[in-house]
Amino acid sequence: VISTESRPRLASKVRLRFDRKGERYMLLYPEKGLVLNPTAAAIVRLCTGEHTVGAIVERLVEEYPTQGREALERQVLEFLSAMADRGLVHGDV
Amino acid sequence: MNSDYRPYTLVAELTYRCPLRCVYCSNPVDYGRHDRELDTATWLRVLEEAEELGVVQLNLTGGEPLVRDDLERLVEKARQQDQKRPHAVGNLRPSVVLYNEEHRDADKVGDAIQKDLKAAAWKRRGGADLVLVVGTSLRVPGTKELVRDFSSAIHSQSSSATHRKPKHKSVLAIKSLFLNFEFPVPAKEWEGVFDVWIQGDAQAFAEMLRHQMETKKDLGEVAGSKRKRPLAVGIPTASLPDMMVKSKRKMKAIFSPSTCHPHAQRESILDVSNCFNGSGIINVSRILPENQRHAGRMAVDHSPLFRKRRGSIQHHNE
Numbered sequence: 001v002i003s004t005e006s007r008p009r010l011a012s013k014v015r016l017r018f019d020r021k022g023e024r025y026m027l028l029y030p031e032k033g034l035v036l037n038p039t040a041a042a043i044v045r046l047c048t049g050e051h052t053v054g055a056i057v058e059r060l061v062e063e064y065p066t067q068g069r070e071a072l073e074r075q076v077l078e079f080l081s082a083m084a085d086r087g088l089v090h091g092d093v
Numbered sequence: 094m095n096s097d098y099r100p101y102t103l104v105a106e107l108t109y110r111c112p113l114r115c116v117y118c119s120n121p122v123d124y125g126r127h128d129r130e131l132d133t134a135t136w137l138r139v140l141e142e143a144e145e146l147g148v149v150q151l152n153l154t155g156g157e158p159l160v161r162d163d164l165e166r167l168v169e170k171a172r173q174q175d176q177k178r179p180h181a182v183g184n185l186r187p188s189v190v191l192y193n194e195e196h197r198d199a200d201k202v203g204d205a206i207q208k209d210l211k212a213a214a215w216k217r218r219g220g221a222d223l224v225l226v227v228g229t230s231l232r233v234p235g236t237k238e239l240v241r242d243f244s245s246a247i248h249s250q251s252s253s254a255t256h257r258k259p260k261h262k263s264v265l266a267i268k269s270l271f272l273n274f275e276f277p278v279p280a281k282e283w284e285g286v287f288d289v290w291i292q293g294d295a296q297a298f299a300e301m302l303r304h305q306m307e308t309k310k311d312l313g314e315v316a317g318s319k320r321k322r323p324l325a326v327g328i329p330t331a332s333l334p335d336m337m338v339k340s341k342r343k344m345k346a347i348f349s350p351s352t353c354h355p356h357a358q359r360e361s362i363l364d365v366s367n368c369f370n371g372s373g374i375i376n377v378s379r380i381l382p383e384n385q386r387h388a389g390r391m392a393v394d395h396s397p398l399f400r401k402r403r404g405s406i407q408h409h410n411e
Binding site: 012017019021022026028031033086 | 099101102148149150197
């Protein structure tokens with residue numbers, strides 16, 4: 001379960017890779033891949049296991065000042081929970 | 094070209110050679126011939142073409158890709174295509190877990206083991222008949238723990254089934270068996286873990302068992318008896334000298350007194366090679382301690398060793 005105290009990191013089978021042809025980020029894992037939109041990529045790039053979700057939200061607030069902080073936090077948690085459900089992100093506290 | 098319709102992944106089956114012969118593998122069995130593989134130059138070209146096509150993921154597989162002499166060269170080329178700096182040569186690391194390293198999926202492995210332990214302890218259907226530990230000298234902490242857990246699970250099964258019919262009373266309940274050239278250092282931690290310790294070549298033992306089962310089947314057919322299991326379980330002479338020569342070391346069976354027949358007073362070490370009588374038939378009772386001869390005969394009848402096994406647990410490691 002991902003909370004604001006979680007320190008999300010990519011599962012060891014997953015690689016974040018820039019798709020030079022499509023000019024976008026992709027998550028690659030065995031036999032599958034996931035195309036990330038720019039905001040998803042912005043979140044995933046911070047999933048290194050060092051930053052808490054709270055810290056990630058703080059960073060994104062600076063990057064996307066038009067979004068409200070609360071709305072941002074809700075969306076980040078929603079996205080990371082979906083990723084965790086797919087087994088792509090682990091949310092160690 | 095529309096970038097949505099392009100290959101994303103290149104699965105490069107570099108070779109069909111493999112040191113393993115796993116029955117479930119989809120690797121073609123007759124392709125293990127070296128001259129049918131693409132050469133280094135061709136693979137380098139393929140990697141370049143893959144990059145041009147926009148491939149983002151490369152699987153170097155086989156067969157066993159590590160048997161290719163040019164694997165490092167190919168990996169380096171792929172990294173170069175990916176605009177990464179080259180690895181130091183010899184830095185390839187297959188995805189294996191070394192001793193005392195934490196397993197990536199430790200949690201899942203733990204879950205599976207817990208389920209196996211539960212199942213092993215079942216008394217009736219689905220429960221294990223025997224814990225057979227082969228091919229490990231039991232030095233790695235994780236393995237030791239696993240083996241002890243399984244042993245205690247399967248023994249918990251027998252202790253709860255003490256109220257049995259009298260004719261089963263003298264049966265040696267062999268629930269756990271250890272088979273290896275090397276034994277672990279004798280220590281208190283192994284007390285009561287194995288009912289039977291057998292020192293010798295695992296392959297030779299398996300052969301011996303197979304012969305015994307075949308002979309048993311033959312005897313049963315010849316006698317036309319209603320007994321499901323004949324009393325004598327034998328092994329043909331012809332195969333014996335070979336086997337003993339091959340295994341070099343003598344095969345010994347040690348029955349530990351703690352979990353063996355209650356009448357057993359001492360630990361006995363018997364050499365199986367001395368157990369053959371003039372007719373070339375080995376009677377299993379002979380590998381039992383002298384004071385358990387009678388029980389030994391019964392053991393031949395009822396020991397789980399010679400019954401068809403469901404779900405016996407084999408553990409290969411080290």
